[in-house]
Amino acid sequence: MRKVNRDLAHLSDEALVLLAARSEQHALGELYDRYGRTAYGLALRILRDEALAEDAVQEAFLGVWRTAARFVPERGKASTWILTLVHRRAVDIVRREQRRRTDTLDDTTEASGGSVDEEAWLRLQRERVQHALRQLPDQQREALELAYYGGFTQSELAERLGQPLGTIKSRMFAGLSRLRELLGDPGMEMAWSPGTSTS
């Protein structure tokens, strides 16, 4: 299974989604090999519970499987689509379970379990995004982190932070726009690097 799967390694994410839409199970496996770990890390950050994080990731990837035929490459990258599905699922669960947390991002720690290449690549991505986040004004970063990792809605944030809703909206918009600029270096793609191996 694993060996066969790696044979799809040369295909783009978007081609894999196309194949998943055609019921090619190995394509789904390859997408999981590329993004499953990041998906799990995100779900775990939001849910703080391993079993719930697994549920979120499983439901999100089954969402990929079910709706792959509706994926439109012109509207965005497959990785964005997949991680959006994971985030939405995790946020749905965290709201249902009343598990929201407000602590800020942990400092980078050494993750384990993957190949040296994979660890290095994931660490590079992690540090890049964390570095960009640190450059945001505090209030913008707070709004983004509480919304994205905490699962709070904008009106909940307004109440929690004692600010008008319009202020929260502005912080989210300004924060995300600024983050886009900070991450915008075209030399640093956020997609899967073909040279990275998970085997």
Place this chain on the structure above:
Amino acid sequence: MEPRNLHELTAAYALDALDASDVEAYEAHLAQCEQCRADLAELNETASALAWAPDAPSPPARLRAAILDAAAAERSNVVPVPMRRRWLPAVAAVAAAAAVALAVWNVDLQGSQRSAIGAVLVVRGGHATLTVSGLSRAPKGKVYEAWVIPHGVSPRPAGLFDGKMVRLTTAVPPKAQVAVTLEHAGGARAPTSRVLVSAQA
């Protein structure tokens, strides 16, 4: 709502931070507003970059298997190949809209041959082109032969080729299988070796 506020809702939507009561209204607006769709595509990409910032421990190995098992249970993707010979089980089959079929097949070849094979079959008006990647060059005295196998019927020879691309000489009816075998130079009238690549129209 003013345009500026809509922009700000786009950010909240990209962060999954809209209140439930706003989601429906925003999505209705999105369907009408090209600008917001373009903005959302950008902000979605940025928001999803945040997914990379947390520590990412490896999920348990069972998660991968659970996902693939559940996916397989939802959509069976193994197409039976009605042949007398002992064909390799289909790893995957693809049935697309009538005009275009596309398949990627992975089979393990015997001996030292590579195991990676991808095949793309494009069918237009019954005429088909098969493109294969990953097949090594045919050994001396041998040639790859394509076959069209209409449902429930014996394979029909569809052309000899070098293992890369072939315009099929036999029309591909709907639901037919297309297969590739390795044959003696000059080809055969019926397949004499196992299927290396198979795709379904």
